[in-house]
Amino acid sequence: MRSNGTAARRAMSLSSPRQAGIPFIMVTVLLDVLTFSLTIPVMPALVSQFAASEASAAWWMGAMIAAFSIMQFLFAPVLGALSDRFGRRPIILASIAGMAIDQLFMALAPGLIWLLVGRMAAGLTAANITAANAYIADISGPQDRARNFGKMGAAFGIGFITGPALGGLLAEVDLRLPFMVAAGLAALNFFYGLMVLPESLHPANRRPFRWARANPIGSLRALALHPAVLGLALSRACMVLAMGVMQMVWVLYTTKRFGWTELDNGLSLAAVGLTTVLVQGVLIDRIVKKLGEPRTALLGIGLEATAYAGYGAAGSSTAFAAFIPVHAMSGMSSPAIQSIVSRSVGADEQGSVQGAFASMQSLTFILAPLIGAELYENFTAAGATIAIPGMPFYFGAVMLVLSGLVAAWAMRRVPTPKQSEPVTEAA
Structure with missing residues (x-):
């Protein structure tokens, strides 16, 4: 398989999408949550470095939390509809690449406005959970749907438990280091998916993108x-x-x-x-x-x-x-x-x-x-x-x-x- 390169990956996509796809989606969800939760113990301290006062820092933190959720509200249906049109694979991979760039952007952010923009971009890329859920629905039969969605929930939970602890440890070295690590994890995930992730949505099941639905x-x-x-x-x-x-x-x-x-x-x-x-x-x-x-x-x-x-x-x-x-x-x-x-x-x-x-x-x-x-x-x-x-x-x-x-x-x-x-x- 290794010697045939692209042909081997194509054969794998045709023969075993479940075997390759499910572990990758689990890793993607885990890293999505890790990327988000790594920064939980760091953001207040980072915001406080730029804010003029404690009250100002609290306001900016509230704005960043709200911005993340608002971007998910706006873009989750857009990414979902795009995945119905172009397939799950390109949407998932594009959002992971965007996540890596965004975390690097926040690691280098020189001020509060830049951090806010970064949190907005993070909310957009985190909306890839819709394509991930659709992928699981594509490749799961009636007998294993609940089990596979349960695995996704478990991956989410593991990421949310370990992320803040790891972020706190990294922040002891440098306040920006959690963002750097998150960017690196997302980049690794992107290249991993580029090599192994098969498409799950057959062309016969795709439909045109319409903004009225998206x-x-x-x-x-x-x-x-x-x-x-x-x-x-x-x-x-x-x-x-x-x-x-x-x-x-x-x-x-x-x-x-x-x-x-x-x-x-x-x-x-x-x-x-x-x-x-x-x-x-x-x-x-x-x-x-x-x-x-x-x-x-x-x-x-x-x-x-x-x-x-x-x-x-x-x-x-x-x-x-x-x-x-x-x-x-x-x-x-x-x-x-x-x-x-x-x-x-x-x-x-x-x-x-x-x-x-x-x-x-x-x-x-x-x-x-x-x-x-x-x-x-x-x-x-x-x-x-x-x-x-x-x-x-x-x-x-x-x-x-x-x-x-x-x-x-x-x-x-x-x-x-x-x-x-x-x-x-x-x-």
């Missing part, structure tokens, strides 16, 4: 053509809203209520992440085979609602921590929902639908911190108008109950797939 508003409207997918997208938005509020208040809440230290919070969040990776990477296939995708999704949402309610009601540190394993088990819902969505639409729509899905989630992530801050200030913080310390978590539990009800409605409307197996031959 813009974020048009992509969300297009979901109305698939009531089940629209319902699951709304269900997922409720889940993301609950998660975003939780992430915003977790450290503030546990520090104020239980006196947790930075180490306590780090260990608790790592526990959630590691056990979720176990569920999505190892257990999801067994659970789906036993319960089926709809029941798995609803069980996961129910467990998450239970965990949030438990967090809010916990009167002690031990009681709060006891709900972490329950929370982690809820990770089974996301792969099951992604699998249902992927088999609810045609092969020529996977990119557009995944883009609309991601766009809605990005919009929700913009709103979640604002809602979380208001809930914490009015019900939990010292001098709160109405003292209900667990209100942010109760809010999350209510959102998850609503998510479950909407998901149950949507899954009753999932159509019978027009084709049992996706076409996986290379173009």
Whole structure:
């Protein structure tokens, strides 16, 4: 195979797209998250170097977080629609190359405006998750969809757990080093994909690019053509809203209520992440085979609602921590929902639908911190108008109950797939 060069790679694309494609997509998702999370412990310090005051630094940090999510909201459906037109491979590789350039750009950025531009470009390139999800949908049969989406979730979790720790260690050497390492990882990933990644979307399943479908508003409207997918997208938005509020208040809440230290919070969040990776990477296939995708999704949402309610009601540190394993088990819902969505639409729509899905989630992530801050200030913080310390978590539990009800409605409307197996031959 090595001696034949390009011909060998072509043969591999035709004969075994799953074997080559799935590991690469896992690596891509892992490096996407690593690239983002490596800079989490670094950005505040880097911004503070340029900002005139602490208040100014806080404003710029908020602007950069919002800019990242807004760019994902705008461009996730665009990249998804482009992948439906030109195939998954060129979109994935182009976005990875863009990621490498962007991280190098931020490593050399001389001021705040440049950093903001870099964060906007990072949000655009991170929107390649839509093409990655569509790739998994292309190459997965009914029996392994949930397992493959679970692997993606596990890769995401590993990246988010290890990224901040690695970024913190690198920053001890130099504040710009995490960006350099992220650029290098993305560049390696690009050349790796250039050599091994086969195309997953057959030419017969491609469709013309139309801006009316690719813009974020048009992509969300297009979901109305698939009531089940629209319902699951709304269900997922409720889940993301609950998660975003939780992430915003977790450290503030546990520090104020239980006196947790930075180490306590780090260990608790790592526990959630590691056990979720176990569920999505190892257990999801067994659970789906036993319960089926709809029941798995609803069980996961129910467990998450239970965990949030438990967090809010916990009167002690031990009681709060006891709900972490329950929370982690809820990770089974996301792969099951992604699998249902992927088999609810045609092969020529996977990119557009995944883009609309991601766009809605990005919009929700913009709103979640604002809602979380208001809930914490009015019900939990010292001098709160109405003292209900667990209100942010109760809010999350209510959102998850609503998510479950909407998901149950949507899954009753999932159509019978027009084709049992996706076409996986290379173009």
